Amino acid sequence: MTSSADTPVDTLSPLEASAEIARLSEAIREADRLYYQDDAPSLSDADYDRLRLRLIALEAQFPELVRPDSPTRKVGAGPSEKFEKIRHVVPMLSLDNAFSEEDVVDFVGRVHKFLATHGQPVTFTAEPKIDGLSLSIRYEGGRLVSAATRGDGAEGENVTANVLTIADVPQQLPGDVPAVLEVRGEVYMSHADFAALNAKAEAFGGKVFANPRNAAAGSLRQLDPKITASRPLKFFAYAWGEISADWAVETQFDRVQAFGRWGFSVNPRMVRCSSAEELLAVYRGLEADRAGLGYDIDGVVYKVDRIDLQTRLGFVSRSPRWAIAHKFPAEKARTVLEGIDVQVGRTGAHTPVARLTPVTVGGVVVTNATLHNADEIERLDARIGDTVIVQRAGDVIPQIVEVVKDDAHDGRSPFEFPHVCLCDLATPLVREETAAGEEGKIRRCTGEFACPFQRQEHLRHFVSRRAFDIEGLGEKQIEFFFHDPDLPIREPSDIFTLAARNAENPLKKLENKEGFGAVSVAKLFSAIEARRTVSLERFVFALGIRNVGETTAKQLARAYGSWSAFHDAAEKIVAGDGVAREEMDAIDQIGETVIDSIAAYFREPHNRAIVEKLVAHLTILDAEKPKADTAIAGKTVVFTGSLEKMTRDEAKAQAERLGAKVAGSVSAKTHIVVAGPGAGSKLAKAQALGVQVLSEDEWLALVGEG
Numbered sequence: 063m064t065s066s067a068d069t070p071v072d073t074l075s076p077l078e079a080s081a082e083i084a085r086l087s088e089a090i091r092e093a094d095r096l097y098y099q100d101d102a103p104s105l106s107d108a109d110y111d112r113l114r115l116r117l118i119a120l121e122a123q124f125p126e127l128v129r130p131d132s133p134t135r136k137v138g139a140g141p142s143e144k145f146e147k148i149r150h151v152v153p154m155l156s157l158d159n160a161f162s163e164e165d166v167v168d169f170v171g172r173v174h175k176f177l178a179t180h181g182q183p184v185t186f187t188a189e190p191k192i193d194g195l196s197l198s199i200r201y202e203g204g205r206l207v208s209a210a211t212r213g214d215g216a217e218g219e220n221v222t223a224n225v226l227t228i229a230d231v232p233q234q235l236p237g238d239v240p241a242v243l244e245v246r247g248e249v250y251m252s253h254a255d256f257a258a259l260n261a262k263a264e265a266f267g268g269k270v271f272a273n274p275r276n277a278a279a280g281s282l283r284q285l286d287p288k289i290t291a292s293r294p295l296k297f298f299a300y301a302w303g304e305i306s307a308d309w310a311v312e313t314q315f316d317r318v319q320a321f322g323r324w325g326f327s328v329n330p331r332m333v334r335c336s337s338a339e340e341l342l343a344v345y346r347g348l349e350a351d352r353a354g355l356g357y358d359i360d361g362v363v364y365k366v367d368r369i370d371l372q373t374r375l376g377f378v379s380r381s382p383r384w385a386i387a388h389k390f391p392a393e394k395a396r397t398v399l400e401g402i403d404v405q406v407g408r409t410g411a412h413t414p415v416a417r418l419t420p421v422t423v424g425g426v427v428v429t430n431a432t433l434h435n436a437d438e439i440e441r442l443d444a445r446i447g448d449t450v451i452v453q454r455a456g457d458v459i460p461q462i463v464e465v466v467k468d469d470a471h472d473g474r475s476p477f478e479f480p481h482v483c484l485c486d487l488a489t490p491l492v493r494e495e496t497a498a499g500e501e502g503k504i505r506r507c508t509g510e511f512a513c514p515f516q517r518q519e520h521l522r523h524f525v526s527r528r529a530f531d532i533e534g535l536g537e538k539q540i541e542f543f544f545h546d547p548d549l550p551i552r553e554p555s556d557i558f559t560l561a562a563r564n565a566e567n568p569l570k571k572l573e574n575k576e577g578f579g580a581v582s583v584a585k586l587f588s589a590i591e592a593r594r595t596v597s598l599e600r601f602v603f604a605l606g607i608r609n610v611g612e613t614t615a616k617q618l619a620r621a622y623g624s625w626s627a628f629h630d631a632a633e634k635i636v637a638g639d640g641v642a643r644e645e646m647d648a649i650d651q652i653g654e655t656v657i658d659s660i661a662a663y664f665r666e667p668h669n670r671a672i673v674e675k676l677v678a679h680l681t682i683l684d685a686e687k688p689k690a691d692t693a694i695a696g697k698t699v700v701f702t703g704s705l706e707k708m709t710r711d712e713a714k715a716q717a718e719r720l721g722a723k724v725a726g727s728v729s730a731k732t733h734i735v736v737a738g739p740g741a742g743s744k745l746a747k748a749q750a751l752g753v754q755v756l757s758e759d760e761w762l763a764l765v766g767e768g
């Protein structure tokens with residue numbers, strides 16, 4: 063809180079405000095230019111938002127100082143408008159990271175445990191992790207028909223015309239390939255090509271890139287494919303998406319080698335291994351050879367080789383259980399801590415952020431770093447003006463790992479963390495208890511929806527892709543409407559009254575505002591209309607209840623089936639109903655922390671009012687039941703004794719996938735008990751109650767996966 067950006071706007075003189083507005087407008091315009099035109103973002107999203115928010119606040123306080131060309135008057139026009147979107151029929155995955163040898167040993171152990179290999183070997187592949195951009199290339203009848211970037215994994219940008227210019231990417235595959243085939247891999251630029259490109263740019267006044275990855279990204283995302291063609295891009299194939307036919311090649315390694323025979327470049331350093339020790343040996347070898355490879359890599363990717371085992375292992379959230387990226391250690395640099403800002407997140411958490419003298423860490427300019435929390439500042443004894451060591455590991459936010467104490471350190475005053483929220487309410491910050499009942503490190507504002515910081519963040523979350531996902535109402539637009547005096551959106555229900563309010567206000571039509579037109583407004587309103595009907599899981603996730611992420615929301619939706627059932631349960635829990643609490647506790651993966659958060663949310667009168675107002679505008683669909691057309695759909699199953707063909711986790715995941723509910727104990731409501739060797743009291747109880755008892759083989763035959 064060292065910059066003028068922290069001076070409350072209502073204490074500024076018009077002269078000071080005017081100067082700051084000019085400065086902010088220029089900074090935002092420059093950032094926009096770098097982002098949209100040069101593909102070289104100069105600011106993090108958070109920093110960019112901070113600038114815009116400050117400008118909006120200033121303009122609200124001093125309306126007479128608003129310039130007609132202010133960047134706040136423009137909405138929309140993001141980079142997403144540049145390319146058409148392509149939906150990935152098979153999502154493009156991201157990999158979980160391993161940062162230590164221990165993580166790798168754990169990964170291998172988890173695979174063995176899940177597959178219940180009892181010490182039988184499992185083969186893995188190990189390959190360099192290319193530091194480029196993922197790409198999915200689609201072939202139909204062997205002919206390249208489209209190519210898309212990863213995007214958010216579900217939807218990427220259509221860069222077909224540009225990919226057609228990459229020499230490494232075949233446009234026609236040999237005759238024997240599947241009718242539909244998506245080949246995935248990494249676009250990158252070699253060190254030599256990168257250096258030559260930058261040398262040319264420097265000589266002829268072109269754009270100089272910070273590192274090969276940025277150069278590859280900037281070259282691929284060109285609207286003019288002629289520019290892409292002039293850039294030396296390369297491609298390594300390492301994975302696949304949709305494939306039309308059964309492909310008899312049954313391992314990761316062999317499939318990648320097949321890509322090689324079809325004309326793709328595949329990485330020559332990919333090998334097979336059969337233990338954690340062997341994987342680690344590959345890692346050490348690549349780490350040693352890293353500088354001589356000729357292209358950037360940021361780690362090593364390990365995968366289970368057999369495709370059938372990959373299928374059995376499946377996914378946790380959006381990452382495969384059968385693969386992991388082992389990252390090379392972080393790079394470090396020394397710089398000066400110029401200031402400490404405190405940011406407020408959507409849950410009211412106050413996070414300190416270090417402002418640094420810009421420094422290059424592993425090819426990227428770092429200007430700020432996370433300090434995690436107040437305790438961390440104290441632990442580091444970081445004081446403004448100190449020399450610090452910053453560390454950057456892959457795409458992780460840079461952090462301060464050490465203070466280099468100089469003679470002046472003791473003379474600097476320790477940082478004083480705020481005790482009240484930065485919002486106008488100045489509500490006290492509290493440290494929440496952790497799940498273990500200890501005092502947490504995070505300080506949060508207690509103002510919830512009433513806190514202006516949280517309001518806007520709640521709204522952003524509410525419209526985000528995995529929540530309401532309203533086309534044309536993204537973060538930028540939320541920011542605009544949040545501050546718009548004519549058609550404000552201050553809480554979720556305001557979204558659903560927007561069209562009606564606009565119709566009532568003929569003098570200040572949205573259609574007439576800059577950045578909007580009749581067509582875009584009509585589109586926005588129809589996108590909002592379409593979202594009046596929403597699935598229960600999206601709705602529960604969108605509420606932004608602390609500790610209720612997407613997975614938890616899905617579990618809750620499946621367990622309760624309807625909004626009224628969930629809401630009733632929440633109300634009962636708030637009222638102290640022990641049975642309702644126990645029922646929620648019995649839901650898979652839901653425990654005390656989640657229940658406490660739900661209770662706290664629905665206990666808060668502001669939240670109740672906001673939710674009630676919102677629900678009045680919506681049709682919340684009952685939860686889609688898990689598969690209904692299988693032999694075990696809707697049945698409650700209990701596993702007891704030991705299983706021999708699969709692990710408990712796997713059996714459970716399989717049963718749930720096929721629509722069954724897995725319970726821990728036998729009751730009159732149990733439909734099937736699967737009993738293996740060593741089954742005891744649960745088996746006896748099942749027999750006493752007359753519940754159907756199956757052996758593991760009978761179970762597998764029943765579910766058709768024997």
Ligand code: JCF
Pocket residue numbers: 155156157189190191192193194196248300301363385
């Ligand atoms: O080299 C890479 N950057 C890389 C990324 C290699 C892989 O085999 C990957 C990947 C991302 C996802 N495999 C998956 C499934």
